[in-house]
Amino acid sequence: MKYPNNLIKTYKKPLTYKNRGMDLENELNESNKYYREIDKALIYKKPTPIGVSNVIYTDKGKVIERGFFKEPSTLDYNGLYREKYIEYEAKVTKNKTSFPLANIHPHQIKHIENVLRHKGIVFLIIKINEIVYLLRGKDFINYINTHERKSIPYEFIKDVGYKIKYSYRPALDYLKIVDEIYFNGGNQ
Amino acid sequence: MKYPNNLIKTYKKPLTYKNRGMDLENELNESNKYYREIDKALIYKKPTPIGVSNVIYTDKGKVIERGFFKEPSTLDYNGLYREKYIEYEAKVTKNKTSFPLANIHPHQIKHIENVLRHKGIVFLIIKINEIVYLLRGKDFINYINTHERKSIPYEFIKDVGYKIKYSYRPALDYLKIVDEIYFNGGNQ
Numbered sequence: 001m002k003y004p005n006n007l008i009k010t011y012k013k014p015l016t017y018k019n020r021g022m023d024l025e026n027e028l029n030e031s032n033k034y035y036r037e038i039d040k041a042l043i044y045k046k047p048t049p050i051g052v053s054n055v056i057y058t059d060k061g062k063v064i065e066r067g068f069f070k071e072p073s074t075l076d077y078n079g080l081y082r083e084k085y086i087e088y089e090a091k092v093t094k095n096k097t098s099f100p101l102a103n104i105h106p107h108q109i110k111h112i113e114n115v116l117r118h119k120g121i122v123f124l125i126i127k128i129n130e131i132v133y134l135l136r137g138k139d140f141i142n143y144i145n146t147h148e149r150k151s152i153p154y155e156f157i158k159d160v161g162y163k164i165k166y167s168y169r170p171a172l173d174y175l176k177i178v179d180e181i182y183f184n185g186g187n188q
Numbered sequence: 189m190k191y192p193n194n195l196i197k198t199y200k201k202p203l204t205y206k207n208r209g210m211d212l213e214n215e216l217n218e219s220n221k222y223y224r225e226i227d228k229a230l231i232y233k234k235p236t237p238i239g240v241s242n243v244i245y246t247d248k249g250k251v252i253e254r255g256f257f258k259e260p261s262t263l264d265y266n267g268l269y270r271e272k273y274i275e276y277e278a279k280v281t282k283n284k285t286s287f288p289l290a291n292i293h294p295h296q297i298k299h300i301e302n303v304l305r306h307k308g309i310v311f312l313i314i315k316i317n318e319i320v321y322l323l324r325g326k327d328f329i330n331y332i333n334t335h336e337r338k339s340i341p342y343e344f345i346k347d348v349g350y351k352i353k354y355s356y357r358p359a360l361d362y363l364k365i366v367d368e369i370y371f372n373g374g375n376q
Contacts, residue, residue: 049235067252
Protein backbone atom coordinates (compact mmCIF):
# COMPACT_ATOMS: atom_id res chain seq x y z
CA MET A 1 0.00 0.00 0.00
CA LYS A 2 1.47 3.36 -0.98
CA TYR A 3 0.59 6.73 0.41
CA PRO A 4 1.48 10.04 -1.20
CA ASN A 5 4.75 11.43 0.16
CA ASN A 6 3.21 14.42 1.86
CA LEU A 7 1.06 12.15 4.02
CA ILE A 8 3.97 9.99 5.12
CA LYS A 9 5.70 13.05 6.50
CA THR A 10 2.79 14.52 8.47
CA TYR A 11 3.49 12.63 11.66
CA LYS A 12 0.41 13.79 13.47
CA LYS A 13 -2.18 12.51 11.02
CA PRO A 14 -4.04 9.28 11.95
CA LEU A 15 -2.98 7.84 8.62
CA THR A 16 0.58 7.95 9.82
CA TYR A 17 -0.16 5.82 12.85
CA LYS A 18 -1.65 3.27 10.54
CA ASN A 19 1.32 3.57 8.27
CA ARG A 20 3.73 2.98 11.13
CA GLY A 21 1.69 -0.01 12.15
CA MET A 22 1.79 -1.22 8.57
CA ASP A 23 5.56 -0.95 8.51
CA LEU A 24 5.96 -3.40 11.36
CA GLU A 25 3.23 -5.59 9.89
CA ASN A 26 4.97 -5.62 6.52
CA GLU A 27 8.31 -6.39 8.12
CA LEU A 28 6.80 -9.33 9.99
CA ASN A 29 4.90 -10.56 6.94
CA GLU A 30 8.10 -10.43 4.91
CA SER A 31 10.03 -12.19 7.66
CA ASN A 32 7.39 -14.92 7.92
CA LYS A 33 7.42 -15.34 4.15
CA TYR A 34 11.19 -15.74 4.32
CA TYR A 35 10.88 -18.29 7.14
CA ARG A 36 8.47 -20.28 4.98
CA GLU A 37 10.79 -20.09 1.99
CA ILE A 38 13.69 -21.53 3.96
CA ASP A 39 11.21 -23.93 5.60
CA LYS A 40 12.06 -22.72 9.10
CA ALA A 41 8.55 -21.99 10.37
CA LEU A 42 4.92 -21.81 9.24
CA ILE A 43 3.63 -18.57 10.67
CA TYR A 44 0.89 -16.47 9.11
CA LYS A 45 -0.95 -13.31 9.94
CA LYS A 46 -4.59 -14.10 10.50
CA PRO A 47 -7.01 -12.18 8.34
CA THR A 48 -8.62 -9.18 10.03
CA PRO A 49 -11.99 -10.29 11.34
CA ILE A 50 -14.69 -8.61 9.30
CA GLY A 51 -18.44 -8.73 9.59
CA VAL A 52 -20.13 -8.74 6.23
CA SER A 53 -23.47 -6.93 6.18
CA ASN A 54 -24.18 -6.97 2.49
CA VAL A 55 -22.93 -8.97 -0.46
CA ILE A 56 -23.75 -8.42 -4.11
CA TYR A 57 -23.11 -10.75 -7.02
CA THR A 58 -21.24 -9.26 -9.94
CA ASP A 59 -19.59 -10.70 -13.05
CA LYS A 60 -16.36 -10.72 -11.02
CA GLY A 61 -17.94 -12.87 -8.32
CA LYS A 62 -19.19 -12.05 -4.85
CA VAL A 63 -18.43 -8.51 -3.75
CA ILE A 64 -18.88 -7.07 -0.26
CA GLU A 65 -20.91 -3.91 -0.39
CA ARG A 66 -21.02 -3.32 3.33
CA GLY A 67 -18.81 -4.66 6.09
CA PHE A 68 -17.30 -3.66 9.40
CA PHE A 69 -14.20 -4.43 11.40
CA LYS A 70 -14.69 -6.73 14.37
CA GLU A 71 -12.71 -6.92 17.58
CA PRO A 72 -10.21 -9.77 17.55
CA SER A 73 -10.31 -12.27 20.42
CA THR A 74 -7.03 -13.96 19.56
CA LEU A 75 -3.65 -12.56 18.48
CA ASP A 76 -2.68 -11.49 14.98
CA TYR A 77 -0.10 -14.10 14.06
CA ASN A 78 0.03 -17.79 14.72
CA GLY A 79 1.60 -20.95 13.45
CA LEU A 80 4.02 -23.77 13.93
CA TYR A 81 7.70 -23.56 14.85
CA ARG A 82 9.97 -26.39 15.96
CA GLU A 83 6.87 -28.54 16.44
CA LYS A 84 5.41 -25.97 18.83
CA TYR A 85 2.37 -23.73 18.65
CA ILE A 86 3.39 -20.10 18.46
CA GLU A 87 1.23 -17.00 18.60
CA TYR A 88 1.88 -13.29 18.92
CA GLU A 89 0.55 -9.81 18.50
CA ALA A 90 2.51 -6.95 16.93
CA LYS A 91 1.94 -3.36 17.99
CA VAL A 92 3.53 -0.03 17.30
CA THR A 93 3.25 2.92 19.62
CA LYS A 94 4.43 6.43 18.95
CA ASN A 95 4.29 7.00 22.67
CA LYS A 96 7.87 7.39 23.92
CA THR A 97 7.53 6.63 27.61
CA SER A 98 5.05 3.76 27.75
CA PHE A 99 2.99 1.23 25.81
CA PRO A 100 -0.74 1.95 26.30
CA LEU A 101 -2.63 -1.18 27.31
CA ALA A 102 -5.62 0.00 25.29
CA ASN A 103 -3.68 -1.54 22.39
CA ILE A 104 -4.52 -5.03 23.63
CA HIS A 105 -8.20 -5.98 23.98
CA PRO A 106 -9.41 -7.70 27.18
CA HIS A 107 -10.27 -10.84 25.15
CA GLN A 108 -6.73 -10.94 23.90
CA ILE A 109 -5.30 -10.70 27.41
CA LYS A 110 -7.49 -13.63 28.44
CA HIS A 111 -6.33 -15.48 25.33
CA ILE A 112 -2.66 -14.95 26.19
CA GLU A 113 -3.33 -16.51 29.61
CA ASN A 114 -5.08 -19.43 27.89
CA VAL A 115 -2.20 -20.06 25.51
CA LEU A 116 0.28 -19.96 28.39
CA ARG A 117 -1.80 -22.49 30.34
CA HIS A 118 -1.93 -24.77 27.28
CA LYS A 119 1.86 -24.46 26.91
CA GLY A 120 1.97 -22.62 23.63
CA ILE A 121 4.62 -20.00 22.91
CA VAL A 122 2.99 -16.58 23.16
CA PHE A 123 4.39 -13.06 23.18
CA LEU A 124 4.01 -9.47 22.04
CA ILE A 125 6.19 -7.70 19.52
CA ILE A 126 6.21 -4.03 20.48
CA LYS A 127 7.80 -1.25 18.48
CA ILE A 128 8.46 1.72 20.70
CA ASN A 129 10.99 4.53 20.17
CA GLU A 130 11.74 2.88 16.82
CA ILE A 131 13.10 -0.19 18.61
CA VAL A 132 11.40 -3.57 18.33
CA TYR A 133 11.06 -5.70 21.47
CA LEU A 134 9.74 -9.14 22.14
CA LEU A 135 7.87 -9.24 25.43
CA ARG A 136 7.02 -12.73 26.65
CA GLY A 137 3.35 -13.41 27.35
CA LYS A 138 4.30 -14.50 30.83
CA ASP A 139 6.04 -11.21 31.61
CA PHE A 140 3.19 -9.22 30.10
CA ILE A 141 0.58 -11.03 32.21
CA ASN A 142 2.73 -10.73 35.33
CA TYR A 143 3.04 -7.02 34.78
CA ILE A 144 -0.66 -6.33 34.34
CA ASN A 145 -1.55 -8.60 37.27
CA THR A 146 0.74 -6.71 39.62
CA HIS A 147 0.27 -3.11 38.45
CA GLU A 148 -2.77 -0.89 38.39
CA ARG A 149 -1.68 1.02 35.34
CA LYS A 150 -3.13 1.69 31.93
CA SER A 151 0.20 1.39 30.22
CA ILE A 152 3.50 -0.46 30.48
CA PRO A 153 6.48 1.85 31.08
CA TYR A 154 9.15 1.84 28.41
CA GLU A 155 11.72 1.06 31.11
CA PHE A 156 9.95 -2.23 31.87
CA ILE A 157 9.85 -3.23 28.20
CA LYS A 158 13.53 -2.34 27.83
CA ASP A 159 14.52 -4.30 30.93
CA VAL A 160 12.30 -7.36 30.65
CA GLY A 161 11.77 -7.53 26.89
CA TYR A 162 14.24 -8.77 24.28
CA LYS A 163 15.43 -6.46 21.55
CA ILE A 164 14.89 -7.74 18.02
CA LYS A 165 17.52 -6.38 15.66
CA TYR A 166 16.82 -5.34 12.10
CA SER A 167 18.66 -7.25 9.43
CA TYR A 168 18.47 -7.73 5.69
CA ARG A 169 16.62 -11.03 5.39
CA PRO A 170 14.54 -11.60 7.37
CA ALA A 171 13.93 -7.94 8.20
CA LEU A 172 13.16 -8.94 11.79
CA ASP A 173 14.74 -12.21 12.83
CA TYR A 174 12.51 -12.67 15.86
CA LEU A 175 12.81 -16.47 15.78
CA LYS A 176 16.43 -16.07 16.82
CA ILE A 177 15.12 -14.55 20.06
CA VAL A 178 12.45 -17.24 20.31
CA ASP A 179 15.21 -19.86 20.04
CA GLU A 180 17.13 -18.22 22.86
CA ILE A 181 14.28 -17.76 25.29
CA TYR A 182 11.99 -20.72 24.57
CA PHE A 183 14.31 -23.47 23.39
CA ASN A 184 17.49 -23.07 25.43
CA GLY A 185 16.38 -23.93 28.89
CA GLY A 186 14.18 -20.85 29.01
CA ASN A 187 10.55 -21.24 29.97
CA GLN A 188 7.37 -19.58 28.83
CA MET B 189 -27.46 -15.17 9.67
CA LYS B 190 -31.07 -15.89 8.85
CA TYR B 191 -32.52 -16.64 5.47
CA PRO B 192 -36.20 -16.43 4.61
CA ASN B 193 -37.88 -19.83 4.87
CA ASN B 194 -38.64 -20.15 1.20
CA LEU B 195 -34.94 -19.92 0.38
CA ILE B 196 -33.94 -22.57 2.87
CA LYS B 197 -36.23 -25.05 1.20
CA THR B 198 -35.16 -24.52 -2.41
CA TYR B 199 -32.42 -27.13 -2.42
CA LYS B 200 -31.07 -26.29 -5.84
CA LYS B 201 -30.21 -22.67 -5.11
CA PRO B 202 -26.54 -21.83 -4.43
CA LEU B 203 -27.62 -20.28 -1.15
CA THR B 204 -28.51 -23.72 0.13
CA TYR B 205 -25.04 -25.07 -0.49
CA LYS B 206 -23.72 -22.24 1.57
CA ASN B 207 -26.30 -22.97 4.19
CA ARG B 208 -25.26 -26.62 4.41
CA GLY B 209 -21.67 -25.53 4.73
CA MET B 210 -22.77 -23.18 7.50
CA ASP B 211 -24.35 -26.04 9.42
CA LEU B 212 -21.06 -27.89 9.70
CA GLU B 213 -19.28 -24.62 10.40
CA ASN B 214 -21.71 -23.77 13.17
CA GLU B 215 -21.41 -27.25 14.65
CA LEU B 216 -17.63 -26.95 14.71
CA ASN B 217 -17.72 -23.41 16.08
CA GLU B 218 -20.04 -24.54 18.84
CA SER B 219 -17.86 -27.55 19.58
CA ASN B 220 -14.74 -25.39 19.72
CA LYS B 221 -16.50 -22.95 22.02
CA TYR B 222 -17.41 -25.88 24.27
CA TYR B 223 -13.82 -27.15 24.22
CA ARG B 224 -12.67 -23.69 25.32
CA GLU B 225 -15.28 -23.56 28.07
CA ILE B 226 -14.07 -26.85 29.55
CA ASP B 227 -10.49 -25.72 28.84
CA LYS B 228 -9.77 -28.76 26.68
CA ALA B 229 -8.41 -27.00 23.58
CA LEU B 230 -7.92 -23.55 22.07
CA ILE B 231 -9.15 -23.87 18.52
CA TYR B 232 -10.64 -21.04 16.49
CA LYS B 233 -11.94 -20.56 13.00
CA LYS B 234 -9.76 -18.06 11.20
CA PRO B 235 -11.59 -15.07 9.78
CA THR B 236 -12.35 -15.31 6.07
CA PRO B 237 -9.61 -13.45 4.21
CA ILE B 238 -11.05 -10.30 2.73
CA GLY B 239 -9.50 -7.64 0.58
CA VAL B 240 -10.75 -4.19 1.43
CA SER B 241 -10.99 -1.85 -1.56
CA ASN B 242 -12.74 1.05 0.02
CA VAL B 243 -13.29 2.25 3.57
CA ILE B 244 -15.44 5.14 4.69
CA TYR B 245 -15.50 6.80 8.10
CA THR B 246 -18.90 7.10 9.71
CA ASP B 247 -20.09 8.03 13.18
CA LYS B 248 -20.11 4.29 13.91
CA GLY B 249 -16.44 4.00 13.01
CA LYS B 250 -14.70 2.60 9.95
CA VAL B 251 -17.04 0.89 7.51
CA ILE B 252 -16.05 -1.18 4.50
CA GLU B 253 -17.81 0.06 1.39
CA ARG B 254 -16.18 -2.32 -1.02
CA GLY B 255 -14.39 -5.58 -0.39
CA PHE B 256 -13.83 -8.98 -1.96
CA PHE B 257 -13.24 -12.52 -0.80
CA LYS B 258 -9.68 -13.77 -1.17
CA GLU B 259 -8.48 -17.31 -1.67
CA PRO B 260 -7.21 -18.83 1.57
CA SER B 261 -3.69 -20.31 1.58
CA THR B 262 -4.03 -22.04 4.94
CA LEU B 263 -6.86 -24.05 6.48
CA ASP B 264 -9.96 -22.69 8.20
CA TYR B 265 -9.36 -23.74 11.79
CA ASN B 266 -6.24 -23.82 13.87
CA GLY B 267 -5.09 -23.83 17.43
CA LEU B 268 -3.52 -25.62 20.31
CA TYR B 269 -4.46 -29.02 21.71
CA ARG B 270 -2.49 -31.11 24.21
CA GLU B 271 0.50 -28.83 23.61
CA LYS B 272 0.37 -29.55 19.88
CA TYR B 273 -0.37 -27.40 16.88
CA ILE B 274 -3.59 -28.48 15.22
CA GLU B 275 -5.12 -27.31 11.95
CA TYR B 276 -7.98 -28.46 9.78
CA GLU B 277 -10.39 -27.59 7.03
CA ALA B 278 -14.10 -28.42 7.12
CA LYS B 279 -16.04 -29.09 3.94
CA VAL B 280 -19.51 -30.27 3.05
CA THR B 281 -20.35 -31.89 -0.24
CA LYS B 282 -23.81 -32.77 -1.49
CA ASN B 283 -22.14 -35.11 -3.93
CA LYS B 284 -22.98 -38.67 -2.85
CA THR B 285 -20.26 -40.70 -4.52
CA SER B 286 -17.13 -38.56 -4.13
CA PHE B 287 -15.56 -35.46 -2.61
CA PRO B 288 -14.55 -33.02 -5.39
CA LEU B 289 -10.96 -31.86 -4.96
CA ALA B 290 -11.95 -28.43 -6.29
CA ASN B 291 -13.05 -27.87 -2.68
CA ILE B 292 -9.43 -27.62 -1.58
CA HIS B 293 -7.24 -24.93 -3.18
CA PRO B 294 -3.75 -25.86 -4.46
CA HIS B 295 -2.19 -23.54 -1.84
CA GLN B 296 -4.04 -25.39 0.85
CA ILE B 297 -2.77 -28.77 -0.39
CA LYS B 298 0.77 -27.41 -0.26
CA HIS B 299 0.06 -26.07 3.21
CA ILE B 300 -1.14 -29.48 4.44
CA GLU B 301 2.16 -30.96 3.25
CA ASN B 302 4.04 -28.18 5.07
CA VAL B 303 2.21 -28.76 8.35
CA LEU B 304 2.86 -32.51 8.10
CA ARG B 305 6.56 -31.87 7.54
CA HIS B 306 6.65 -29.54 10.55
CA LYS B 307 4.91 -32.20 12.65
CA GLY B 308 1.66 -30.42 13.28
CA ILE B 309 -1.65 -32.27 13.44
CA VAL B 310 -3.53 -31.60 10.23
CA PHE B 311 -6.68 -33.12 8.73
CA LEU B 312 -9.89 -32.53 6.83
CA ILE B 313 -13.38 -32.79 8.24
CA ILE B 314 -15.65 -33.85 5.40
CA LYS B 315 -19.41 -34.10 5.57
CA ILE B 316 -20.67 -36.39 2.83
CA ASN B 317 -23.97 -38.30 2.71
CA GLU B 318 -24.82 -36.53 5.96
CA ILE B 319 -21.98 -38.34 7.73
CA VAL B 320 -18.98 -36.46 9.11
CA TYR B 321 -15.52 -37.96 8.61
CA LEU B 322 -12.07 -36.97 9.74
CA LEU B 323 -9.53 -37.66 6.99
CA ARG B 324 -5.92 -37.38 8.11
CA GLY B 325 -3.75 -34.96 6.16
CA LYS B 326 -1.30 -37.78 5.52
CA ASP B 327 -3.99 -39.99 3.95
CA PHE B 328 -5.35 -37.10 1.91
CA ILE B 329 -1.92 -36.25 0.50
CA ASN B 330 -1.14 -39.91 -0.16
CA TYR B 331 -4.38 -40.24 -2.09
CA ILE B 332 -3.86 -37.24 -4.34
CA ASN B 333 -0.22 -38.17 -4.93
CA THR B 334 -1.15 -41.63 -6.15
CA HIS B 335 -4.36 -40.97 -8.08
CA GLU B 336 -5.02 -38.89 -11.15
CA ARG B 337 -8.54 -37.98 -10.14
CA LYS B 338 -10.42 -34.78 -9.54
CA SER B 339 -12.29 -36.19 -6.60
CA ILE B 340 -11.87 -38.64 -3.73
CA PRO B 341 -14.35 -41.55 -3.90
CA TYR B 342 -16.73 -41.87 -1.00
CA GLU B 343 -15.54 -45.46 -0.52
CA PHE B 344 -12.03 -44.21 0.21
CA ILE B 345 -13.25 -41.65 2.76
CA LYS B 346 -15.41 -44.33 4.40
CA ASP B 347 -12.55 -46.82 4.56
CA VAL B 348 -9.62 -44.59 5.44
CA GLY B 349 -11.39 -41.75 7.27
CA TYR B 350 -12.72 -41.82 10.82
CA LYS B 351 -16.40 -41.25 11.45
CA ILE B 352 -17.19 -38.42 13.86
CA LYS B 353 -20.42 -39.07 15.71
CA TYR B 354 -22.94 -36.39 16.56
CA SER B 355 -23.60 -35.85 20.22
CA TYR B 356 -25.23 -33.26 22.43
CA ARG B 357 -22.26 -31.26 23.68
CA PRO B 358 -20.02 -30.89 21.85
CA ALA B 359 -22.12 -31.37 18.71
CA LEU B 360 -19.13 -32.97 17.00
CA ASP B 361 -16.61 -34.45 19.42
CA TYR B 362 -13.82 -34.65 16.87
CA LEU B 363 -11.08 -34.36 19.51
CA LYS B 364 -12.06 -37.82 20.69
CA ILE B 365 -10.99 -39.10 17.27
CA VAL B 366 -7.88 -36.89 17.39
CA ASP B 367 -7.00 -38.51 20.74
CA GLU B 368 -7.33 -41.96 19.24
CA ILE B 369 -5.36 -41.42 16.08
CA TYR B 370 -2.72 -38.86 17.09
CA PHE B 371 -2.10 -39.55 20.76
CA ASN B 372 -2.40 -43.31 21.18
CA GLY B 373 0.58 -44.60 19.29
CA GLY B 374 -0.93 -43.39 16.02
CA ASN B 375 1.15 -41.23 13.75
CA GLN B 376 0.38 -38.27 11.54
